Each structure stands twice: as structure tokens, then as C-alpha cells.
Amino acid sequence: MGKTRLEAFSDGVLAIVITIMVLEMKVPHDASLAGLGPLIPVFLSYVLSFIYVGIYWNNHHHMLHTCSRVTGGILWANLHLLFWLSLFPFATGWMGENHFSGLPTALYGVVLLAAAIAYWILQQTIIASQGPSSKLRIAIGNDWKGKLSPALYTMGIVLSFFSPWIATAVYIVVACLWLIPDRRIERVVQQHDA
């Protein structure tokens, strides 16, 4: 069974998630700078979430590149990942509208954490389907980013209740870690193709 439709469906969901997040930025009725003011935290949370969805799309792209056979398990692990990513607009809107206050910032971290775990499950499912000489397993290596991120998200969730701004800084640091595309996979794929 091919992976074309899996990619097409995932691209569709991610494209919609990334675009409807902007609908949380309600058009103000007021045409003055004062009208835009309350939207600044909503805008900042939108930027952060846009980058996160971009990272997920990017890494998803690289990960599926190593994958030639799609099993039922992979289909469902992928849907599970999309489920958590579909909650980004809600978590982003709540955090932005409440100006990065405690509970919403913690919930944002919970959604980030759940998506990271779902991504890890999908990764393991693909590795298992590829057998002992799994291209993806070689590509991710020791996967330090994948192991560090959940720990940092958890730290962010706890910190939210003390200082939401430091928690947000932690989420930004994790995003920066991942902004660099997964060159490990690119390298291994090129070696295998060569």
C-alpha cells in the first residue's frame, strides 16, 4: 500500500491547522492602534505555533521519505499525531487571548508534549515496520532532540504556574532546536540513494 494518500491527507490537515489558527486573531471593529493592541499576544502565539507546525510538517516530510510501505499501524499512529496537532489552534488561541497567563500556557505545553509523544510513537511504528536494517533508525541515530524535547516541554508545563514567560521561553528554545531540518535523515537517505 502506497504512502501517497497518507502524505496528501497529512499535508491537507497540516495546511488547514496552520491556516485556521489565524482565525483566532479576530478582526477588531476599531480601526485604531488601540484596536490592534490586544491582538499582539495572539499574534505572537500564532507565530510560535506556525513555526511548530512548520517543524512538524518538515520532519514528517523527512521521516516519510525513508518509508516505502505503509501499514495499518502507521496509518493510525499518523492519525494520532494529527489529532494532537489539530488541537494547536485551540491551545494557541487560549494562550494568546489570555496574554500567556498560567493555565493556558501550561495547556499549550501539554499539547506540545502530547504531539511530541505521538511523533515518537509514529517514528517507532515506522522503524518497527522496516525491520532490523531500518533506514529511519539509522537516520535518527541517538535522537537526542527527540529525547530532550519532552523533558523540556514538561519543564515548561511546570514553570507555567510560576512564570508563564519563562515557560514560553522554554517552548521557544525547543522550537529553535528543531528549526534546523533533520539533516541526519537527509544524509542517510543520500548515502542510501548513492
Place this chain on the structure above:
Amino acid sequence: MGKTRLEAFSDGVLAIVITIMVLEMKVPHDASLAGLGPLIPVFLSYVLSFIYVGIYWNNHHHMLHTCSRVTGGILWANLHLLFWLSLFPFATGWMGENHFSGLPTALYGVVLLAAAIAYWILQQTIIASQGPSSKLRIAIGNDWKGKLSPALYTMGIVLSFFSPWIATAVYIVVACLWLIPDRRIERVVQQHDA
């Protein structure tokens, strides 16, 4: 006539349906746990509908895999299925917002039942187009799941007026029945490909 655009269009509609359902979960203005409280049933109904749309996408994927020629009848049977699936966000939102009360839970069951019938019509249309040695007919076998589900949905609709929670439990049971991907089709396809 190829099936590429039929798949692309269906993937698009399903991706949007699954994603806009989350818009029914309105961002609360309140940043406290009390603000999140009323959203819990909305969230639970979202989870259930997400799984249902996932099942439909999954089975649709398998079903079209057996299909090489797309007729006008298949195009319209497919649009008919998409119509009922497009009502999921409405039915889900109404059920969630009213905390699984009687009438909304019954309506949810009606939409599930209509989608199941539309799926069955699409299945029969594809089988008819494939002639006597239809791959899909062999693949679905006695189709006990396809026959049992409408009966269970009907039971759920009736039960909604007495105990919406039992009705919801019935809908969950049907979802679990289908969560297992249609291995019958996978098996037959592999045999034919071999």
C-alpha cells in the same frame, strides 16, 4: 477515467471536516479551569468524531485501492458519502455543547447511520462497476461489520431518548469494531498482486 482526483478531493474534504470540527471548541475567555470545564463534553465528542472520520478515511483508502476505473455513478456515490461526513462537525458540536443530551445524541446517530448507508451504496456501486469477478466483493466477504453497524446505530438512536450515555456507549463500541483496519481487503489485494 483515473481515480487520482477523486482521491484528492475526498482527502481534501475529509481533512477539512476533521479539522474544522475543532472550531466548535470555542476558546473560552476565562483563563481558569472553570473556563475549560464546559468544554470537556465538546472535547469528548470531538475525539469520538475524529476517530470516526479517521475510520472512514482509512476504509475509503482501502476500498478505492481495489478500484481502477471511476464511473459517473461512483463519483456521485462518493459525493453522497462526503455530504453526510460534512455534517459531522455540526452533529458533533450540537451533541458536545448540550452535554450528550437526548435529541442531539439521536441526531448524531442519524448522521452516523446515514454515512454508513452512503458508504454501503458507494461500496455496491464500485462492486457493480467491477463486474462478476469484483476484487472488492471478494475482499469484503460476508461484510458482517457493514451489516451490523447500521443495526447498532439504529439501536443507539432509539436508546438516545432513554439514556444518551448508553447510546454513546453503543457508538463507541461500533467505532472500536472498525478501528481494526479492513485487513480482508489488504489480504485479497496482496493475493491479487502476488
Place this chain on the structure above:
Amino acid sequence: MGKTRLEAFSDGVLAIVITIMVLEMKVPHDASLAGLGPLIPVFLSYVLSFIYVGIYWNNHHHMLHTCSRVTGGILWANLHLLFWLSLFPFATGWMGENHFSGLPTALYGVVLLAAAIAYWILQQTIIASQGPSSKLRIAIGNDWKGKLSPALYTMGIVLSFFSPWIATAVYIVVACLWLIPDRRIERVVQQHDA
């Protein structure tokens, strides 16, 4: 220049148009039958528009099947068609919410008429690009449906101000005319392929 992205983009826009129309059916806060009542005309207008978008997708599918080369003119004629189709959710919502009263029913007809003209322009642009032995020109033949529909829409627009229900009946009649897929094109394509 290939037509793959043109089809993908059109499929995307049509899939979104057909799905966001359902958002005009606002989830009622009331869990009773009385709460559903005012939604019945909105639902009926949704059904009609769903069928229309389905017809457009279907015929667009058939029309592009005859087209191998995409010019700048075709790209823009296609965007022009998508523009009018993107107004369906607005026109549908206004007509449904106002229970098929005069002006909204007329505006719905104006959008139908404009989409029909845009479709005709796209058709002529493709025919012109195909030169004297245009496959599409042969396929559409005398194109009686394409010529009759704008006349009927115009009749519907005028009738809206006297009896919106008769106007709506006219729109339904046109939809029924088109529900039969464009077998002319299918036939010619098969002959050419044979």
C-alpha cells in the same frame, strides 16, 4: 506546463468551499426540536449548494481531462471560476438564514449565473488553446445545457422578487439537468483514446 497543480489547487478550493458552507449552519444552543427548526431552510440551501459544487467539480474534472496544455489564460479563467464558487457559502448562508426571501434568493441566482458564465469562459479558453481540432469542442457538441442554464438562472433571478419559491424551484431544475454527468465528454474521450 502540466495541469497537475491546477487540478490540485482547484480540488483544494472546491473541497474547502463545499465544507465551510456547513459552518453557516450554526450549532443551536437549544437541545430541543424547536432549536433545530430555524435551521431547516439553512440545511436545504446547504443541500442545494452542495449539489451545485459537486456538479462543478464533476464537470471541471471532465473538462480538464480533455486538456493537456495549461496556458496563462486557462490559469486565470480557472481562478475566475473559483472566485464565483468561493461566494457560494455567503450566498447560501444569506438565502438559508432569511428563509428563501426575495433579495437573498435573487443574489443566490446572480452567483449561480456568474459561475456559469465563468465556466463558459474557461471552456472557451481551453477550446481556443486546443486549436481547430479541439477535443473539448467536439465533446460539448451544441452545448444546449451550457446555453440553457444562464437563461434559466436569469429567469430565477427575476422570479425571486415575485415568488422566491418558484425561483428556487428553477435553480433545482437546473441542478437536475446537470446531475447527469457530461457523458458527451466521456464518450468523445473514449473514442479518442480507443
Place this chain on the structure above:
Amino acid sequence: MGKTRLEAFSDGVLAIVITIMVLEMKVPHDASLAGLGPLIPVFLSYVLSFIYVGIYWNNHHHMLHTCSRVTGGILWANLHLLFWLSLFPFATGWMGENHFSGLPTALYGVVLLAAAIAYWILQQTIIASQGPSSKLRIAIGNDWKGKLSPALYTMGIVLSFFSPWIATAVYIVVACLWLIPDRRIERVVQQHDA
């Protein structure tokens, strides 16, 4: 790494952006002409933005046609462009709802300017990835449109505070400049293909 998913994802985001802009045109509760009146500027701003997104899709289409290899840098430059395009519905809605008053018209220009810069960055990233004999570099030639547009947008932003209507006229002029598809690229591609 292929460009199929990059194109599919971009098409998805652009299709959603172009379609959800129409959601800013809220269905009026009033069924009279008086109810439609306030929507006219919203409609006009929608038309302008629809044309702009159409132009971006069109040129993006042509630009990626010259591109066979997608690097990490191209992926992110493309996401950066999509980010600014995703702000079109917000900027369009604010400008339309406030009847093209000063600040919203200036913000619209800022989003146009940012998208133009993001497009230019993507263009340079692709050229850099193609090496000294870059097809795209030859295709765009002296790129006078790409150089003139940011200057005109800047002029429009400044003019917004004096006469928003002249500013809007400037935005319309730039759109007209671009409405002509990038024949330069078409020509070079044809020469290279020949």
C-alpha cells in the same frame, strides 16, 4: 528530495487562505439591500486579495517549475512566504470592515510588502541552490517587477495616512502589473525543454 509535497502543501495553504477570506464577509441578518450595503467594501477588499493570492499562486507555480531539488533552506523560505500570505484574511477583513480607513489600509500594505520580501527571499534561495547556471536567474532577468513592487507598496503604506483611496489605487496598480503571468519564465523553460 522531491518538490511534490512542497507544492501540495503550498497549494493547500493557498487554497485555504483564498477561501477563508470569504468568511470575513459575515452573512447579514437583514434580508434587504440595506443589509448588504456595509459589505461592499469588504467585498471589494476580498476581490483585491483574491487577485493577489491568485498572482502568488501563479508565480509560485512558475518559479517552482524551474526548481528540481528542494533544500532545507527552500522549505523554510517557502514556509516564511506562506506565513505572510496566511495574514491576508486578517488584513483584508480589517481593511474591508473599516471601509479602507488609514491604519488598516497601511497594515494591508505592510502585509503585501512582507509577502513580496518573503517571495524575493524564496527566489534568491532557489537561485542559490541552482548554482551559477541557474534556470530561474536567467528566467527572471532584471526582475524589474520584483524590484518595483516593494517600492510601490512602501509608497502605498505612507500614502494610507493621507489618502487611503490613493494608497488602495497603488495596490491595485501593482496587482495589474503582475496579472500578466511571468512569461519570462515560461519562455526560458520552453527554450531549455526544446
